[in-house]
Amino acid sequence: MTSAGYLVNHMARLFADELRKRIAPLGIVPGQFPALLVLWEKDGLTQKELLALLDIEQATLANTLTRMERDGLIVRREHPADARARTIHLSEKARAIRDSAYEAAKETNEEALSGLTDGERQSFLDCMSRTITALQEGGSS
Amino acid sequence: MTSAGYLVNHMARLFADELRKRIAPLGIVPGQFPALLVLWEKDGLTQKELLALLDIEQATLANTLTRMERDGLIVRREHPADARARTIHLSEKARAIRDSAYEAAKETNEEALSGLTDGERQSFLDCMSRTITALQEGGSS
DNA sequence: TAATATTATATAGCATGCTATGCAATTCGA
DNA sequence: TCGAATTGCATAGCATGCTATATAATATTA
Structure with a gap:
């Protein structure tokens, strides 16, 4: 060993x-940390933009974001120009x-x-x- | 990062x-590797004995063993002296x-x-x- | 020896990660 | 501009790991 x-x-x-x-x-839990690190630096990214900065697969991020939303860490708003995408925003709790x-x-x-x-x-x-x-x-x- | x-x-x-x-x-898959390494050295251990040689939790080992049995890598036989326990034996496939x-x-x-x-x-x-x-x-x- | 405590294993429920696939929206090319 | 290809995201299904708890059997003790 x-x-x-x-x-x-x-x-x-x-x-x-x-x-x-x-x-x-x-x-928060460890799996949320990488996403939080990015979002604390720059808020309002799309999932695709966030994904490009992380070393995980798209499906993993999608599930992590769902749990973060459930836990009140983020909210997702409709993208102003692309109905497929959503922009990701930290909650006050996450910022705090x-x-x-x-x-x-x-x-x-x-x-x-x-x-x-x-x-x-x-x-x-x-x-x-x-x-x-x-x-x-x-x-x- | x-x-x-x-x-x-x-x-x-x-x-x-x-x-x-x-x-x-x-x-085989990576999660089965540590258990296999031990069993290749010494066959017929109980789950408890195997657990003592690994760095995972009992529940994790129990589930891994279930999958190994499903995959035809091990068989579990009733322990001769303790009806709670089972002895773990590698299959010919696993030995090969x-x-x-x-x-x-x-x-x-x-x-x-x-x-x-x-x-x-x-x-x-x-x-x-x-x-x-x-x-x-x-x-x- | 009967009640209690402990032990060996299993199960429930969850997080984190993956691949494969579905679906709707957008983009591109004829 | 319309149909095909691509894109953005979600979902299904699985492996691996955890904690907490259930269950049955064994051991202990009053």
Whole structure:
């Protein structure tokens, strides 16, 4: 159980669980975080525009947005020019938790990497980025 | 999108997808891999014994075993001494794909880490192990 | 030994992710 | 401009993981 794949899977679940506990009081869950990060920067995007900034599939985003709407984090309005599309807008609630959510994410990362030096953290993130690139290139060949 | 948590999640999905593609011809899926690794070493364990060797929850294992039985990878027999328990046995099919499965996992790891030197791979795995430890300790405090 | 507690496994319900497919609206080309 | 192709989003169905709870069997204890 010390292969890269096994460790990566285990680590990802622990990361998600830790974040989940920290953001639970805010009324959000880990799967909503990436979309929120984008929408906190720029509101009123269409699903397609939001999708282009995330690393998930369209169907996954569609389902996540449905849950975010159910949870009162976003509202979707009809697109002014295209009846197929809808624009996505954060609720006041979602805007209000922004700083706390950033803080929770920061604390999660800090806890996870607490045993690593700054240099190790740097090279760790670098290794992950390069691993991601390698796996993406393999698939698209 | 360069925080540790985001990268870890993304990397884990790419790893799983790559492995999924490589083992699909064998008739298994990534979630079955950890249980298979254990059962290839030692057959006839109970669910509880198997669980003790894996990093997943009991309910997750129970469902995985149900799917493995459905897929013809295992059979479960009544435990000779405890009517609550069942012993888990690999099918001939599962035994037959062992070497191919190991090879597929090895190739997945090799592809993922292809851009890293041996030294980098070593420290990468080490960082992951330490991160896992840090997150486990935090939760159990 | 009968009542209680514990244990082994299963199930319910949910989140997150995927592929495949459906559907309505828009765009393009003849 | 009309029919075909494309596009934007939703839905179906599944895997993998979780927590909480149910159930039956075993173990303990008063």
